[in-house]
Amino acid sequence: MEASATADEPTPTRRDFLFIATGAVGVVGAGAAVWPLIDQMNPDATTLAAASTEVDIGNIAEGQIVTIKWRGKPVFISHRTQAEIEAARAVPIDELPDPATDQSRTQKPEWLIVIGICTHLGCVPLGNDGPFQGGYFCPCHGSVYDASGRIRQGPAPKNLAVPPYAFDGDAKVKIG
């Protein structure tokens, strides 16, 4: 009664176990082989090493916006006027598409430091352009940012990003 003996065998059988175990090892092996193929496209060691930039801000005049390069991206350093600061701080927060106070976006009120990449599709907005005094305007698809780099009109979903930075005295800032 060989056949009935096999049929009476409790499930899972030895064969089920081997089948699942082989499949599991196969999946883990395939994953282990695929990951290096994917990860090689992530930023390499040289890209990660070029992480910080020091900028002399002593000669940036009030009302002037300077663009510098950090990690291959433009960064805007804006020396804001008193009027721009007051306008940026007077806006009711709940009117903003991406609510943030001006205070939370600056370390010193007169300096705004943001990554100069439109949060829509990555164009570089133009400084001191658009309807806001000391604001930004993206020529690609018409996004408008205020003097705090916050999105006010247009298709961009978020405010211009603030990079990590630290002041070194009054005339120097280290970005990254």
Add this chain to the structure above:
Amino acid sequence: MSGHPTYVPKSAAARWLESRLPILGLLHSSFVVFPNPRNLNYWWTFGGILSFMLAAQIVTGVVLAMHYTPDARLAFASIEHIMRDVNYGWLFRYMHANGASMFFLALYIHMFRGLYYGSYKAPREVLWLLGVVIFLLSIATAFLGYVLPWGQMSFWGATVITSLFSAIPFVGDYVTTWLWGGYAVDSATLNRFFALHYLLPFMIAGVVVLHIWALHVPGSNNPAGIEPKSGKDTLPFHPYFTVKDGFALACFLIFYGWFVFYVPNYLGDADNYIEANPLQTPVHIVPEWYYLPFYAILRSIPSKIGGAAAMFSAVLIIAFLPWLDTSRVKSAAYRPLYRIFFWIFVACALLLGYVGSQPPEGGYVLAARLLTIYYFVHFLVILPLLGLIERPQPLPATIADSVLGPQAQVLPAKATQMPGQ
């Protein structure tokens, strides 16, 4: 409908090969005796034209790759090196750049031909889907290739399109960084785009083989949209269609040659002769002409993820056409209402292209929105409803009847005669 296995090897060498790999017989049944509907018009010549243009792009592309340097510091100069120093470099580059435009021109004509004559309907759905795959791969290939000269439009086009992936919820930023291999479009991006631009055309060629295979199971659709019923309805591929395709190809190549030799930069953008500058966006970014309708759809939605979703949907919805069109009559020649809506859709696509080339302000924004809505309404509302309410005109009994009138006596062409007939 596949060709009859009439191939008889003539030489000893052909007999030797045929008994080991029957490839000569396959080519003979596919491209010599293959029966095509006798009423095919010149709109059916664009498949052959596309095959030729794909081969031409691969040949000129391999030549360009021998002289091009995929490094952000050297790429722009290496293009000028090709233009000025390499023997006939100017010719190969202009052929390749304009060849991409010609490929898309032929591709769009080929697709609209399919739309007009209902070539996507049963039993040709898989054939249509493979065509959509070729369209997607072509879009990707042309985009990757346009980045390689590393001009301002190359750089900012690459930035805008790769940034579309940052609209993906949660993982978007990681995906974008992964695509770039850095924190912005840079050398790493250029180098991988070059590798992929070299790879994808060969994948297209592979899918073209599947496309032709799927074509040769039911055979070509035709202007009457009815299937051949007897040998009277068909003619052998050679010489009838090799000659017709050849004549159309020659005319097409004259048109292509005119661009290459007389207005080689007409379809390009002057800004791409300025080297890429990551700190300055051109005032007006426009993609190549063949992307303009989809670019207009992207810009018409005032939301980042919505715009990206609408643009991808506009391309992918073409794949669902066999199931969205509910009419059982294939050819627009016998569909009085669809015929009108077809031309409205053509106008809609052309207008979207025009709007996409204009700055996103004023009336263009509104026009782009209305046209985008109509584009989707055509697929999702008009096509399903038309099949239910339209009263098609009577179809001819056979293809031969549609060409020669119902009473005509047709002698089957010699080569389609069965042995002993």
